[in-house]
Amino acid sequence: MTAAFVPQIALYRNGLAEQRGLSFASYEDMRRWSVRDLDGFWRSIWDYYDLQSPTPYAAVITERKMPGAVWFPGAQVNYARQVFRHVEAADAAGLPAIVSSGEDGKLRETSWPELRRKAAALALHLKEKGVKPGDRVAAYLPNIPETIIGFLASASIGAVWSVCAPDMAAPAVIDRFKQIEPKVLIASDAVTYAGRRHDRRDVVAELRRSLPTVEHVILHREAEAAATPDALLSEITAKVGDAIDAFEPMWLPFDHPLWIVYSSGTTGLPKPIVHGHGGIVIVVLALLGLHNDIGCSYHPNSFGERYHWYSSTGWIMWNSQVGGLLSGTTCCIFDGSPGGAKDKPDWTTLWRFVAQSKATFFGAGAAFFANCAKAEIDLTAGDLSRLRCLGSTGSPLSADTQAWFNARFADLSKTNGSTAQADIWWANISGGTDFAGAFIGGNRELPQTPGAMQCRLLGAAVEAFSEQGRAVTDEVGELVCTEPMPSMPLYFWNDKDGARYRASYFETYPDNFDGSGRGPVWRHGDWLKVNPDGSCIIYGRSDATINRHGLRMGTSELYSAIEALPEVLDSLVVDLEYLGRDSYMPLFVVLREGTAFDAAMQARINKAIEAGLSRRFLPNEIFAVAEIPRTLSGKKQELPIKKLLLGQPVEKVINKEAMANPACLDWYLAFARDYLARTAA
Helix, strand or coil, X not given: CCCCCCCHHHHHHHHHHHXXXXXXXXXXXXXXXXXXXXXXXXXXXXXXXXXXXXCCXXXXXXCCCCCCCCECCCCEECHHHHHHCCHHHHHHCCCCCEEEEECCCCCEEECHHXXXXXXXXXXXXXXXXXXXXXXXXXXXXXXXXXXXXXXXXXXXXXXXXXEECCCCCHHXXXXXXXXXXXXXXXXXXXXXXXXXXXXXXXXXXXXXXXXXXXXXXXXXXXXXXXXXXXXXXXXXXXXXXXXXXXXXXXXXXXXXXXXXXXXXXXXXXXXXXEEEHHHHHHHHHHHXXXXXXXXXXXXXXXXXXXXXXXXXXXXXXXXXXXHHHHHCCEEEEEECCCCEECXXXXXXXXXXXXXXXCCCEEEEEHHHHHHHHHCCCCCCCCCCCCCCEEEEECCCCCHHHHHHHHHHHHHHHHHHCCHHHHCCEEEECEEECCCCEEEEECCCCCCCCCCCECEECCCCCXXXXXXXXXXXXXXXXXXXXXXXXXXXXXXXXCCCCCHHHHHHHCCCCCCCCCCCCXXXXXXXXXXXXXXXXXCEEEEEECCCCEEECCEEECHHHHHHHHCCCCCXXXXXXXXXXXXXXXXXXXXXXXXXXXXXXXXXXXXXXHHHXXXXXXXXXXXXXXXXXXXXXXXXXXXXCHHHHHHHHCCCCHHHHCCHHHECCHHHHHHHHHHHHHHHHHHHC
16 A cells, blocks of 8 residues: 555545535635535535434534534434444455554454454343443453453443543542443453553452442453453353344434543543544544545555554543544554563554554654654664554644654655655644544645644634634634534533533633624633644643643642642642643642651652552652642642743733732742753753
8 A cells, every 4th residue: 555545635525526516725715614614514524424324314503502512413323333334345355453462562353243243242241231321331441452342332232431541540540430320340450561560450349349330340351360250351252143143233313422531620520521422423534534544444545544543541542543443444553551661661662563563554642753753763673664644642743853753754765665655744633532533633635844733624613812812823822613513522421500511611712702792612721823824833731731641631630649648738730741842740749847858758749649540640850849829719820830830921920919828939930940941951
């Protein structure tokens, strides 16, 4: 396979001209049409991907508002049914559904018929155990084919799926799952990461004790001597029979809940975000197809396509990776550390998997690519000749990192003959867990500039807002979305009046915020600049949420873990991720009088974070301070301190009159001056 095939977005554009008489002078003209005519655009996506429903939809969108838009009322869909549409054709072409591997380097293929059979067997087992549409199935599983099988089985019977990665500690998992009251728990008793095997039997036992609504536990057995579970996943999925062969996913309303994912803010428990079957299917097809240019593996135009985006199950990119199956694309998944063991780093690990799995598209977090460039890795060790595209997300990708890879692939192309790698295309995207999609991304037909994303996506009415709430170009502003999208949350679980949902996205720009009569506008929490040519640059989070190497975590969760220690009276953390800079997360703590701030105390703090959350959220440095700056109402001033450390003047970011303890600012100002001097040097 080479990059000579016709870009997916060109095929779509040609279809618009032939079937609807629509033509556009530029991509930006087409994008403007897509956000002005939401009805026409999303109807065209439904038709282009030939989505099926046994009943017609009455309208594309009933009310053009956020939140509360209702999409495709009357239509019936099922995520799993869309996946299994491809079984016969893909299998006849000799193509696998999943290619997987772990740190042992062993490659495993899951065929399309095997994927369907195993999902059907598990779906029937869940039904036998009383799982009904709307019941929650929670999973504590790594990035393995069994997790995808569990998800498809749950979706096929209308159950609501929710997964946490096994590197997360029990308290963080319980904080998520206890909110949704799952009926079934599917869990792994061990996981391998960075060369070490981690036993998870105690965590599974703790989850079972702490989740009283769980009636049935299914174990994915990895440990040598695990406790006896209610059922073993391997035994369930090994079953065969007429009922399994005849099983079909049920038709569900377009807005039937599909999964619950979690996004953390600065206060309270993680937000349990509910997305619907139909919204996810139609948005993911458009994102992966038109903008990531990922084609159906058995279609002549993209024959042999293989899609890999490195992720853990705790990141929304796992959901995106699985989405490749919706279009009949072979998905390549890797479970383990992307950088080898801690004492023996190896940033070629994923590149070997890409070569072995024959991936054509490889995506990862921006931090991964930056680490590879710093390590000056050798890309000639494996055969990467089939790779035609790189994808990046999670945090801003610097121009230097992108240019480093461009030069290496240009050199590779001279020896392997790949025309695609002579000027390798980057599908850099920026979106979020919140709507399981992207606002900004790639377009294979547009020019590339290292460090910038090529365009705002079709159907995404994205702007950069000034402090006055006006759209600006060539200036950094708040990333907002002014029109609804089908994959925006249906609701937050147990948020009965929608107050938490509205506060999370629509509090800054509420109904009629500018006096124009316009409805609420979605504020995403990122700094964005829209360039005059339509390309975009994301600079980092504009709020206080931690975005550690692409994984978001609420500061409140970190404080809960730290302040449980009797020695810690108060704390504040900021994440200084910003374009072109390494992620740097300092933690400030107020210790009980008489407590020594020594290496042992710092180790206790780090251990508390690891036990309560995950090693991923350990701070870069810890500092003992006299006070944490707070407002008169007692709120920690995370965002002002973050802005101060990013170089903004104190008079613009902190109102001392609104502070309860303004005298403590002197220490932070001195720290900011020292930090900025160090980073400048």
